[in-house]
Amino acid sequence: MNSHLSKAGIYNDFSGLAELKAGARKQSPEARKEVARQFEAMFIQIMLKSMRDAGSVGEGGDSDEIRFYQQMFDQQIALDLANNKGMGLAKIFEQQLGAGPEEVATDGLSLLNRKPVSVQQAVIDGAERADAAERAAPQIKWSPESPEAFIQDLWPAAQKVADKLGITPEVLIAQAALETGWGKKMPDGSQGSSMNLFGIKADASWRGEKVSVQTLEYREHVAVREQASFRAYDSTENSMEDYVAFLKNNPRYETALKHVNDPQRFLRELQDAGYATDPHYAEKIQGIMSSDRFASVVSQLKAG
Template identity: 30%
Template sequence: MRLPDARFAAVSPAMAMEGMAPLPRAGAGGFSALMRSVDGEVRRFIAQGSGASLPGGLTPEAASLRLRMATAAAEAPGARPASGEGVPEAERAAFLNRIAPWAESAGRALGVAPELVAAHAALESGWGRQPLRAADGSDTHNLFGLKATGGWKGGTTDALTTEFSNGEAHKTTERFRAYADPGEAFQDYTRLLRDNPRYRGAIDAGQDARAFAQGLAAGGYATDPAYAGKLEQVARQIQGANR
């Protein structure tokens, strides 16, 4: 279950250049390592002149290409830690305060701490920064990236998203649910988790962020193999801030 690809930008394999050193994955830390590598190579290129080959057999042209690839990778899902790094603390707090009443209600119904529900909404919506929008630009209030499956009779919108198959990401257009307001979205989310036996492992998890996240992942909530870890990371951050 995914939000639109405003969050995702893929680097095409066609951008690979012969002799270019392998690139680290743009994960939590991988992207930083890549940028440090690129910065060092470009600095050496500037110091040595345009005719020089960079260490590791990387030509100036390849260095330029790698820098462009690194810039594109900055928009990849793993380039921004799930914890919300890059989102100002005040903005994160405002998002959590805005959804707090609904998160508390959903938490009571599901037997989990409201922080865990809030963390799920934060992860799926990019802390409210990447709302799923309808074709006319209006907000669908779909904070949990729920698809229009299972006999859904409400409003819908189609959006480009990224799914994973055998660990590989691919783009696809899916139909998502649309709600009149955030309250309706939280109510539908609560019904889905409570009534679908696939998510039994997430119910009554209490304060246990890992159990909640792994219960959702085991039920097939998302195809991203790193989904449980990302959700747990956000939940623990929120729990820590509330202590």
């Protein structure tokens, strides 16, 4: 193969271009490949020139000599880039050069018949696709219709997880009822409910999903609204499992875990360790557990 055809120095090597034209007329695969590469080099050079022109606006100190050498430098960079992987344009050019007249005509007509899309329409289309993708994503929904339904839904998982903590299922469910308003006030995110039953916040150690919402905190016995990030789960059982791990992995709750056989003492120690800022946290949970409504549903579930 001729040296001009295999590796031209820069695209304005005129003798090389002449041989490229001759080879292209013969439909030589090697020539098509080289012509495509040279076209990509020219395209890259035009891009470089546009970038230089944009960057030199308002600047002084340019001269014809400097611009001449910059142009030569850009030409060489363009060819070097095209000689390697380039921008992928060479392959497209090569395919077009190798296509028959009917294929080229068909492709050309399809491009001519394509309706132009405005920038505004492109933005709208992109937003609609994003909305559609979000709607297509599985939504996690769980909103018990009543306190009775809340207890019944959580009972199977609470029984299983409570054994790992050594506590009764009633304590877990009553605490979850207080934290979530019987399942009506769980933090929600774009994918639906966070399934966060125990109000566990997403600190720096958390690597899972999270949601950010307004929350009510008590500062010096005064209730204030704050923005906070909470952990998100794909099921209520996973939320309970994480609650157990959260208590066991935090030394501050060590004393509380020593009293799991005494629900009142456990809840009081949990509050004293700073689990919640509400000064009546333990008292409220005990109030739920001792209510006739709660006790009646639990009694029925235990009876099977």
